[in-house]
Amino acid sequence: MIKHGVLILGLVSLMCVTCDSAGSSKTSMSGAQDFTLTSLDGENITLSLLKGNVVVIDFWATWCPPCRNSIPHFISLYEKYKDRGFIVLGISIEEQQTLINFRNSNQISYPILLGNKDVAQAYDVQAIPKTIFIDKKGKIRKIQLGFAPELAAVFDALIDSLLNE
Secondary structure (H helix, E strand, O other): OHHHHHHHHHHHHHHEOOOOOOOOOOOOOOEOOOOEEEEOOOOEEEHHHHOOOEEEEEEOOOOOHHHHHHHHHHHHHHHHHHHHOEEEEEEEOOOHHHHHHHHHHHOOOOOEEEOOHHHHHHOOOOOEOEEEEEOOOOEEEEEEEOOOOOHHHHHHHHHHHHHOO
16 A cells, blocks of 8 residues: 555656756747637637637646746736736646536636646646746747746746746
8 A cells, every 4th residue: 555655656656847047948939829718617718719829738737836926926926917818728637526616615716627648748748837938929939947936027028928928
């Protein structure tokens, strides 16, 4: 039983990483891969239809401590910039009811989408949190693997800059 717990802890550690601001991945810095996913509210959201907005895609899970730590910052950024054409899309592959309960208890105001393997593969999600910053033209401008509180100011400055382009 203990060996099983250690194995699970090891797998969680591999999937849920915390990096500094130099975190990177193999995802291309070119155009964002289009997708259509369903939100927790049953709305289909297509990335390409959001062109003209600055979009942050946050791949995350409720069981991931760095993911949970990033959410209040994304809520704050979303509330600050949503009227200027800024959108946060949280994507998770967990069960819908788990995500609904988490969203409600954490008062997440931005859309949470039900992810799938195809979208995770398209964005080369091998660890979470993985955050993709997309400009108004649909080009990926930054990829952040992991989260630390000092990144909140970096994210804020980047979003403000992208909105002013």
